[in-house]
Structure formats: structure tokens, C-alpha cells
Amino acid sequence: MTTALDNRSVPVLEASGISRAFGQNRVLRDVSFSIGRNEILALVGENGAGKSTLMNIISGGLPQDEGRLSLDGAEYAPASPLEAMRRGVAIAHQETAIIPDLTVAENIFFGREPRGPLGLIRQQALHRSCAGLLDDLGFSVSPKRLGSDLSAAELQMVEIARAMSLEPRVLVLDEPTASLSSKAAETVVDLMQRLKARGTSIVFISHRLGEIMDAADRAIVLKDGALTLDAAAGEFSRDDLIQAMVGRKLSNIFPERPSSFEDTAPAIRLQDAGNAELPPVSLSVRKGEVLGVAGLEGQGQHELAAALSGARPFRSGTVEIDGKPTNLSSVARAIALGVASIPDDRKRDGLALTLPVRTNMSLFAIGRESAFGLLPLATEKRFTEEARDRFAIKAASLEQPVGELSGGNQQKVVFARWLAHTPKILVLAEPTKGVDIETKSEIYRLVSELTGKGVAVILISSDLLELIGLSDRIVTVYERRISAEIARADFSEEHIMRCATRHADEPAEVVHA
Amino acid sequence: MQTSVQSAVLVLEKLRPSPATLRAFGLLVVLLCVLFVASGQVSGHQILDNMRQAAPLGIITLGQALILMMGRLDLSVGATAGLANVVLAMTFAGNMDNMAYALSVTLGCGALVGVANGLLVVALRIPAFLATLATSLVLTGTTLVVTGGSPRGSIPAEFRVITEGWFLGVLPYSVILWLAAIAGLTTLVHFTMPGRRMLLAGANARAARLNGIAAGRMIVISFVLSSLAATIGGILLSAITGMASIGIADAYTVDSIAAAVIGGAVFGGGVFLAAGVSIGALILFFVQSLLYVVSLPPATRFIVQGGIIVLALALANIRRKSD
Numbered sequence: 010m011t012t013a014l015d016n017r018s019v020p021v022l023e024a025s026g027i028s029r030a031f032g033q034n035r036v037l038r039d040v041s042f043s044i045g046r047n048e049i050l051a052l053v054g055e056n057g058a059g060k061s062t063l064m065n066i067i068s069g070g071l072p073q074d075e076g077r078l079s080l081d082g083a084e085y086a087p088a089s090p091l092e093a094m095r096r097g098v099a100i101a102h103q104e105t106a107i108i109p110d111l112t113v114a115e116n117i118f119f120g121r122e123p124r125g126p127l128g129l130i131r132q133q134a135l136h137r138s139c140a141g142l143l144d145d146l147g148f149s150v151s152p153k154r155l156g157s158d159l160s161a162a163e164l165q166m167v168e169i170a171r172a173m174s175l176e177p178r179v180l181v182l183d184e185p186t187a188s189l190s191s192k193a194a195e196t197v198v199d200l201m202q203r204l205k206a207r208g209t210s211i212v213f214i215s216h217r218l219g220e221i222m223d224a225a226d227r228a229i230v231l232k233d234g235a236l237t238l239d240a241a242a243g244e245f246s247r248d249d250l251i252q253a254m255v256g257r258k259l260s261n262i263f264p265e266r267p268s269s270f271e272d273t274a275p276a277i278r279l280q281d282a283g284n285a286e287l288p289p290v291s292l293s294v295r296k297g298e299v300l301g302v303a304g305l306e307g308q309g310q311h312e313l314a315a316a317l318s319g320a321r322p323f324r325s326g327t328v329e330i331d332g333k334p335t336n337l338s339s340v341a342r343a344i345a346l347g348v349a350s351i352p353d354d355r356k357r358d359g360l361a362l363t364l365p366v367r368t369n370m371s372l373f374a375i376g377r378e379s380a381f382g383l384l385p386l387a388t389e390k391r392f393t394e395e396a397r398d399r400f401a402i403k404a405a406s407l408e409q410p411v412g413e414l415s416g417g418n419q420q421k422v423v424f425a426r427w428l429a430h431t432p433k434i435l436v437l438a439e440p441t442k443g444v445d446i447e448t449k450s451e452i453y454r455l456v457s458e459l460t461g462k463g464v465a466v467i468l469i470s471s472d473l474l475e476l477i478g479l480s481d482r483i484v485t486v487y488e489r490r491i492s493a494e495i496a497r498a499d500f501s502e503e504h505i506m507r508c509a510t511r512h513a514d515e516p517a518e519v520v521h522a
Numbered sequence: 523m524q525t526s527v528q529s530a531v532l533v534l535e536k537l538r539p540s541p542a543t544l545r546a547f548g549l550l551v552v553l554l555c556v557l558f559v560a561s562g563q564v565s566g567h568q569i570l571d572n573m574r575q576a577a578p579l580g581i582i583t584l585g586q587a588l589i590l591m592m593g594r595l596d597l598s599v600g601a602t603a604g605l606a607n608v609v610l611a612m613t614f615a616g617n618m619d620n621m622a623y624a625l626s627v628t629l630g631c632g633a634l635v636g637v638a639n640g641l642l643v644v645a646l647r648i649p650a651f652l653a654t655l656a657t658s659l660v661l662t663g664t665t666l667v668v669t670g671g672s673p674r675g676s677i678p679a680e681f682r683v684i685t686e687g688w689f690l691g692v693l694p695y696s697v698i699l700w701l702a703a704i705a706g707l708t709t710l711v712h713f714t715m716p717g718r719r720m721l722l723a724g725a726n727a728r729a730a731r732l733n734g735i736a737a738g739r740m741i742v743i744s745f746v747l748s749s750l751a752a753t754i755g756g757i758l759l760s761a762i763t764g765m766a767s768i769g770i771a772d773a774y775t776v777d778s779i780a781a782a783v784i785g786g787a788v789f790g791g792g793v794f795l796a797a798g799v800s801i802g803a804l805i806l807f808f809v810q811s812l813l814y815v816v817s818l819p820p821a822t823r824f825i826v827q828g829g830i831i832v833l834a835l836a837l838a839n840i841r842r843k844s845d
Contacts, residue, residue, distance in 0.1 A: 231729055241788070320732055341734040358732050361725030363792040365595075368721065379715045386713075410792075426733075502623040 021046050022067065022085070022098070022179050026076035029062055032173045036062045038235045039076070044179065045226075049201055049211045051225035053218075055254055055473075059234040060214050064181050065264040067212070068100035069093030080179075099177035101168045101185065109157035114139035116156055129517075142174055147203055162193035180204065182213040186220060187306060198224045200474060216305050218247045218510050230254055255473060255502035263478030264457035266497070270295040270481060272395060274332065276465035277348075277434050282326035287312040288489050289326050296436070299456065301480030302469040304509050309489030310469045311353065314438045317467065318350035319343030330433065344373070347433030351423055351440055353469070359423045361414030366404050367393045369411045370422050374429035396425040401451065417448030424455065431462060438469045453479060462487045473502045485509040532650055536712050537613050542786025543798035545837050549784070549830070553808050561815040574651050574685065574694035575762065576607050576807035578603070578755040579777055580800050581703050583785070585751025586778035587799040590709060592724030592744050593791025594643070594650035598753040600775035601661040602635050604768070606756025608665050611675035611766030618678040625757070632753025633746055635661065640742030650745075658775070665768060685761040696758050704796040705749065711794045780827055784834040791825035805830065 020043035029037040036059045044050045056058045065071040065230055066077065069087030078085040078291035080096055087093035090100070107116050114136045115122070123134040139152035148166050150159070159167060165185050172180055182201070198220050201211055221228055228245060230238035230253035238245065238253035278293035287309055294300045302310050315321040317342040327334055337343040343350070352358035360369055367389065374392040378385040393407050400421040404414055411422055420440070424430055427435075435454070441449045456466055456479060470476050476483055483495045485508040493508035539547070558564040559574075573580075582599050589596040606628050613624035635657060665673075682694035685696045711717040723730040723740035730737040756771055763770065785802030786795045809826050 318732065319734075339734075340732060344734045352729075352732060357726075358729050360729060361722050361792070363790050364721065364725050368718070372718070372722065372735075375718075376715065382714050382716060384713050384715060384718060386536070390532060479758050 010228050011427070019046055020044060021048075023079045024063075024067070024076065027063065027066060027073045027076075027078070028075040029059075029066065029071065029073050036234050037066075037073070037231075038233075040231070040234075040236050041076075041287050042229050042236065042239055043257070044210045044212060046210060047205055047208055048226045049205050049213065051221040051228040052212055052214045052231065053216075053221060053228060053238075053250055053254060054231035058254070060231055060232040061183060063231065064100060064183055064212065064214065067093075068098055070100075089129060094177070096176050097176075097178040098181065098246075099172035099175045099179075100181040100183065101165075101172040102183050105160065106158040107167055109155065112136075112153050113143075113150060113155055113156070113159070113170075114152035114166055116167055117142065117174050118150075119171075121174075123522060142170060146170055146173060148200065152349040156350060162192070164379045165193075165197055166200065173204065177209065179210045179212065182211065184214045184216070186215060186217055194220060204449075210287060216510075218250055221250065224340035247507070248471060251503045255506065263453055266299070266457075266479075266481055267297070270298045275329070276331060276463075278329040278332075279323075280327045280329075282316070282323040282328055284312075284316055284321060285303055286321065286489075287316055287323075290491060291326075292484060292491065294467060296463040296465055297460045298482065299466040299468055299480045301476040301483035302467065303473065303476050303483050303487060303505050304471075304486035306471065308486045308509070310486050311438065312489070313486075314350060314353070314436055314467075314469055317343070317348060317434075317436045318352075319348070320350075339448050348436065349427040349434070350436040351420075351427060351430035353438035353442060355419055355423050360411050360419060361408055365408045366397075366402070366414070366422055367407040370396055370407075370425045371429075372425075372426055377430070379505065392429065395414050396429075400425050420452070421446065428455075428459075431459070432464060434470070435464050435466045436464060437458060439471065440468070441470075441472065441475060447477060449475075473505055476505065477502065487512060533713070537708075539797060540795055542793075542838060543795050543801065545786045545790045546798050546801040546805065546834065549834065550805050550808070553805060553812065557808060557812050557815065560812060569618060570694060572699065572807055572811060573697045573700070573804065576687070576804055577694075577696035577700045578758040578762070578771075578782060578801040579774060579807065580700045580755075581758065582752050582755035582774050583778040583781040583799050583803045584703050584707055584796060584820045585748035585755075587782040587785070587787045587794060587796070588711070588744055588751075589650070590779075590782055590787040590789065591711065591721065591749045591791055591794040592650075592741065593789075594724070595779065596639065596654045596745065596748045596752075597775055598635065598639060598654040598661065599656040599748065599755075599778050601658040601665075602632055602749050602752035603756030603774050604662050605635065605665055606632055606753040607760045607763075607770055608669060608673045608766045608768070610757055610760045611673060611677055613676055614677055614681065616676040616678050618680045621678075621681065628757060629750065629753055632749045632756075635753075636746030636749030637742060639749065643745065644738040644741050645770070654745075661705055661778035662769070662772075668677060669766075669768065671768060673768060675766060677760050677766075679764070682761045682764055685758055696761075699754070700800065703754070704800055707747075707794070708796045711796075716740075719790065721794075737751035777806055777827075778803075778813075780831050783831055786838070802834075 013377060023043040025041040027037055027040045040063060052060050062071065066073045067246060069090040069092055085096060087096060095131045117139055118135055122130040125131045136152045141150065143150060148170060150163055150166065169182065169185065185197050194217065201213065201224060225242060227241050228238065228250065229236060230250060232254055238249060245502045251303065273295040275293040280291050280459060281289035283289035289519065302313065304310050316323050317337060319337045319342055328336055337346065337348065356362060370393050375385050376387045378388045397407065402421045403418050407498045411419060442454055460466055468476065468479055477500045481497055483505060484491050485493045487509055488515065492511060492513045495505060495508065554564055582603060586596055586599055609631050610624055610628045613627045614620050639654050639657050640649045643650045687695050689695055689698055711721065719735045720740040720743065723735055723737035724744065727737040747778065755774065759771060781802035782799045784805055785799035787793060787799055807828060809830065810823055813826065814822055
């Protein structure tokens, strides 16, 4: 009797009216959805749309402010991930927490190892049950291999196996394929299909529209914390997903851009330039032009930034700056040639957090003024005071450790350092990540001011609005290659997203009217 | 003209003692008062004479403070000073004619230890405190094996003038050397570009590299400077004792860290207070004098030393909280 029931009529997990805020920031607004038995549900949305928060609520990591959850028709309010697991909801996180020095088996059963009489771990029983589990999942990796030996795909599989060892009814996968090549991602999708066949309900977060179209029985889309699409397979297209993800208005924080760069000379031109991490790339940026680089996470854009900065130099092809062949063989050389690189991870790659604002800001300003290796103290004082005022840096004093400033002010310190001398080429990697809206618009104004002076800007960003608002031209990257070049007239979030999710030679899909 | 006046003002501003240095100085004054009450006599000459004897620790502490500024620890300074003692006695062999040879070999050995420490940290990416601990063990073992436990040679009496002699009868030579080290390292760290690059490399080597600084080289140089300071400390110590003995300088490792911390050095790095850490070294030295005067067993020194470290850090933290 029950087997004949329609999937939708017996939801395993049901969420209704879920809301959650962090301080003033409303991350989820009145979200309702359900997962049926043997169903794969795709959760889609831009960065910051609230996906991870929603999954954390489901798996007991966070409580919701409003709304309720039910599991198999019964009230479900897990107070901790442990309780969620006991109720049959397990999560495999995006960043795998595999311990490199432990074996696959030890990782999977971490904290739940079979114990002997003295509380010692029974190694044989552990590895035997792990082998059984992996066999069951059709996953061929030896339980005895060390975490540090595993590939990215295998790490993800072990993470999933760990969640599956709890025999959950609902398995949550947070971007299981984000760090994988498309080949490796297929094996993860296959695994999801097998789990589904065994009766597990799966929620997975993904940016890869292709695999969503292939694998999902149902898709829901979050945008700015609200549900914008909830449809069963066959009822939505790729374009519907994109529209639901990004359909918002451009705000007016972007400065006007000049209309044409036809007559300006290129500031930098790459011809088949590449290295071990970056297949040959060709592009050129004119003086005063902003070239946007769009792509999903990990499609080679950061390797490009590292090569331009001289940190991981190009090994092949040619680089021309101002029409003259040259090379960016080291960071010092790139700086000398007028290439300024603002890193995306300012805390790790940009700042000495324990040192004062002054010390962090003045490096390049004083470097050129130094005589006999002495610090030009007067120059440093003048520069740091002027830069603080120019960039409106809010700090108790210039002697305050830079780590105590807000993200936006830290970013301004990095800008102030690199802009001590006007560069020829400015490489920006996620320049507004983690900064407040006010600093954002200041950074946009600054970019506009610099391009007015003829600085060529390469803007790498995962924020589509920012790319569209600031760029004069956009290239999309997919799997470490440029997949499309888009002129300003053709900018739209949908078009960029489409180009950023397929190879250059893949045929464009028919756009639904 | 105006800029030179402006620069002079800025230099003076930089040389103004930091709160941590003043706190250490206050602690020293309190200690001297207690010493005066206990012994009934504290004269300027007596203080200078104590400084004379504290000079080895003072100079070694300066090196340790430099490494602490880099956010690291040098656990090999004691063994390096001990190595200097043994090598100096061997190469001197009691004959003043060997001075140039003896000093250059000893300083050369010290520099090599620093290069080894630096390469272990930079090239092999071993955390500094483990790398220097390993170096320290290797040095101690090597000294024992090579000397067979009884080091040869001696320091000629004429050489001992550097720790026994007084310049014009006013200032001990070893104190002059100590002050020169303070001036030299202060200039390097606070007034030169290489010092600034060193500071940035120590605080965030990765960011420093991405800003065009040869961060690895800067870290190696800092370890060489620390080992050279330890070697000079070892040479002064040799001049005081006049002979070589195994393990004579082992306590300097812990003492130099204690002195640096009392003088305002912080484990997170980024701070270099040459005057403060020198006062820290003096405090440790006067504590020993005080215990001698009030005839407590020498081992109580450790208890008092621990107490003073806690006191110095508590004072620093209370102040920070009130900010």
C-alpha cells in the first residue's frame, strides 16, 4: 500500500516559515520547502544568499529565529548536530574536516571507534566495518590510506562516507563538487544517485547548473535569504535558475564609465602566458580600462592574479607592458614595472595584523625615498597622515595594530600602501570581500579615479553586480580557461553566469522566452 | 634645514621610552630600593659594577628580543654562548697573540649557528622553537664529544680587561659594548629599511613576500644576529671566568626569554624595546644580588624570577585592559 504513495505526499523533512537574522542582517526570510523520500533536492543561490545558514539550521548547527521543522511528521528542533544525527539528519561539509594523519577508517569513525575492554580502539574491527561501509557505497578506496594521501574528490567521498556511516534518512551535502574537476564531480553525482536508490533523501548545494539539471528531482533557489523558485525536475530550465538567483536591480553606487577605449593603447597584453597551474591565457587591457574577470570559485582566476603579481610567475608565452615585451618574474619586478596587486585574502596575504597601521601602510611610500637604507621618518609621517585622510581610514591612531580595524578599514590600508605611487596596472582580487557598503562605494570611486589617470585595472570578482557595474569588458573563466569575452553592451547577470558555467566550445543553450 | 629639525624631532619621538620600558624601569628602581634597605648600601659605582657583570646576559637578551620581535623564539642562545666559551678558550690557548684568530673563529662559529637556525626555519619550515631546540642539542652534544667533557685552553689574562677594565675609570668596557649593541639594534630596527623589512617579514612572512620583500633572507639574518649576540655574550662570559667549562651558559636561554618578557617583549612579535629588555636583564641580575644579601639559598632565585615575570606581565595586562 504505502509503496504506491506519491513521494510528495510523504515529505521526510519539512520546513515552514524559517527566518534567521545575525544582528541587523536578515539572512533567511520565511523560507518553506520539503524533501520527499528518495528525493534529491538541489539548493541554489549566490554567495551570501543564505544557503549555508539554512543547511546549518536543518542539521542542528544553528537555531532558527522563527518557523518550524518537522521530520517524518513529528516536531524536529535539533539542539545540536549530534541530536540531528541521532534523529537521522547528517551533513557533509564543504570544507572537508579530514585529519591528514589518520586513516580513512579512523576519519570516518572518528569519535565512534569500536573499543576494546581497556577503552583501546579495536583497529581490525574498525577497518573491517569501514571496508563494509565503503563497499556498500560502491566507493573504492582502501580504509588504511592516510587522509593526506587522498585527492580532492576522494576527500569529498570520505566526508560523504562519514555522514553516511550514521545511516541518515536525510543527507545534507554542502557544495560537494565545488572543489572538484568536472570529471571528479561526476563520481560524486553518481554516488548521490546510488544513495537515493537506497532510500536516502539528499539536499545538495551546488553552483554547477549542469549537475543540478542532471541529478536533482527538485530545485529550490534562495536569493537574499528568500525563496525565489521551488520546482520539480522538468519544470525549470537553467535560465530559470539563473533568473531566480540573480534577478535584482543594479544599485547606483557605480561611477559612470567612458564609452569607448578604441583609441587607447594597451597597458598590458598577455599572449599565451601560462605556468604549471594556469593554461596559456591571452588577454589585453587598455589604459584606463577595467577588465572584469568573472567565474565560479576556483576556475583559475586566482592563479591569474598570482601570476600577474609575480608571486607565481608566467613560465611560457609573452607579456607586454606599454607595448614592450617584459616579464613579471618576481614580485619585486612586477612592483618595479608598475603592477600593483591587491590580494583577496588581506589578512593572510596583505597585512601584518599585529603591526601598527603606520607600518602596514608606508612600505612602498618610504621604500623609494630611503637614502643610505635609512627610514625617511618625515616622509613616512606625511604619507601616513595624508593617506589616512584621503582614504578616510577610521583608526584610533596610526599606531593602532591594523588587526583591530574593521574589514573595510583594513582593506583601505592595503589600498593606501599599494597606491603610494600610481601604478600602471592594478590587479584587484575580490576588492570588496567582507567590507561594508560605504567602503565598497569608496573603492569603486577610487577605481574610477585611477582609470581616469590611465591606470589599467584587472578586476577579479565573484560579485556579479560589482563586475557589471565597474567593468568596461568582462571575460569569463571556466576550468582555468577564458570561456567568453563580453562587451559592455551585452552585460547581464544571466549571460555572464551562462558563460561562466560552460566551456568556450559548448553550444549556448536556447534561451527560454 | 626645516626638514632636518623635523627629522630630529621624529627621531626623538621614536626614542621616547615606551610604557613597557618605563614599567620595567620602575620595577628596577623598586628592586634597588629593597636592595638598599636590605644591605644598607647602593652606590652608583656598585650599580655599574653589577651592570658590568650583567653585560653577557644583557647582550644575549637583545638577540632574543630581536627573535621575539620576529614572532619566534631562539632556544639555542645558551648553547651558542657555551660554544663561544669553549671555542674561544681553545683558539686562544692562553696566548694573547692569538686574539684576532680566536675572535674571528668564535664569531664565525656563532654566525654559522645563526645561519643553520635560519635555514631550518626558512628552508625546512621547522617552527623556530623546535629548530633552535634541535640546534641547541646538537651544539651541546658536539661540544661534549669534541672536548671529551674537559675543554682545553684558557683565556689570557690580558683579554680579561674587556670585562674587568673601566674606561677612564668611569664606565666598564663591557657596559660600553652593551650600550653599543643597544644603539646598533635600535638603529637597525627603528631607523633603517632593512629593519623595517625584517619587522614585516617576522609579522607575516607570506604577506611580506607578496609585497616584494625577501622575507626568508630577513628571517635568516635575524637568527644570525641573535646567534652573534649570544656569541658576544659567551665571549664576555669567558673573559669573566677566564676559562672554558661545559654547560656554563645553559641558563642564558631561559634567562634571556625571562629578561626580554620583563622588559616588554611580547610573544606575538612586532615589538622591539632594546632599552626595556636590557633593564629586564638588569632586574634578573639584581634579584640574584638581593638574594645573596638577604642570604637566601641561590635556588630561591628561580621562585623570585618566576614571580617577577608574572608581575611584569600582570602589570602590562592590567594596563592594556584599562585602555
